[in-house]
Amino acid sequence: MNSSWRNQYLEDLPGPMSKTYSKLFSDETLKDYLIHFVATLEDNAVILDIDCSGCGFWKFLRENGIKIIGISDSRCKSVKLSDRGIRILHMAFTDISFIGIFGGFLLLFVPNLLPPDLNLDILNKAHLALRIGGKGLIALEIENSGSVSTAIKDELSKKHPALEGDRLVNDKYRFVPTISAVKNLIRLSEFHLIKYTVKSGKAFFLVRK
Numbered sequence: 252m253n254s255s256w257r258n259q260y261l262e263d264l265p266g267p268m269s270k271t272y273s274k275l276f277s278d279e280t281l282k283d284y285l286i287h288f289v290a291t292l293e294d295n296a297v298i299l300d301i302d303c304s305g306c307g308f309w310k311f312l313r314e315n316g317i318k319i320i321g322i323s324d325s326r327c328k329s330v331k332l333s334d335r336g337i338r339i340l341h342m343a344f345t346d347i348s349f350i351g352i353f354g355g356f357l358l359l360f361v362p363n364l365l366p367p368d369l370n371l372d373i374l375n376k377a378h379l380a381l382r383i384g385g386k387g388l389i390a391l392e393i394e395n396s397g398s399v400s401t402a403i404k405d406e407l408s409k410k411h412p413a414l415e416g417d418r419l420v421n422d423k424y425r426f427v428p429t430i431s432a433v434k435n436l437i438r439l440s441e442f443h444l445i446k447y448t449v450k451s452g453k454a455f456f457l458v459r460k
Contacts, residue, residue, distance in 0.1 A: 296354030
């Protein structure tokens with residue numbers, strides 16, 4: 252995919268629990284999915300938290316015996332934590348190269364900030380990083396019929412060859428896909444969809460390797 256035009260609109264990832272997305276983490280459905288996610292993990296499991304997107308839940312995860320490896324670039328805004336069960340690695344998403352060592356992964360609302368080809372690359376790398384039977388929890392905002400996003404897409408397509416989900420919001424790139432587009436990304440990355448819920452323009456997916 253020729254995504255060079257998208258690069259000029261991509262902003263720095265805001266870091267975990269930024270003001271941009273912190274309100275989304277109060278959703279009770281996300282909390283229910285997180286509890287389900289934790290319940291399916293083995294004792295003393297290690298999970299991969301992409302962009303430290305679930306750091307607001309790290310205390311809960313550690314209380315349940317889960318160890319966390321957070322992946323973020325140098326702009327990670329996570330506070331320094333003394334917990335020996337948490338480690339943050341500063342690297343680009345494209346540099347993730349783990350194979351078969353994690354029990355699960357979190358990818359919460361980060362996909363909305365990235366174009367679909369990079370989202371697919373991240374999911375492929377997460378698939379490689381998980382052990383057989385490992386679980387993943389994905390959350391993102393999705394296309395809401397009747398919203399202004401259709402007009403945004405029309406305006407965008409006048410300037411660029413737009414793909415499904417491409418948006419410009421306040422002159423910043425956003426990926427706001429349909430539910431079928433997300434399912435397709437999950438299928439292409441060879442994950443099995445266990446369950447999903449759509450609520451108020453947000454979707455939550457529990458997947459398995």
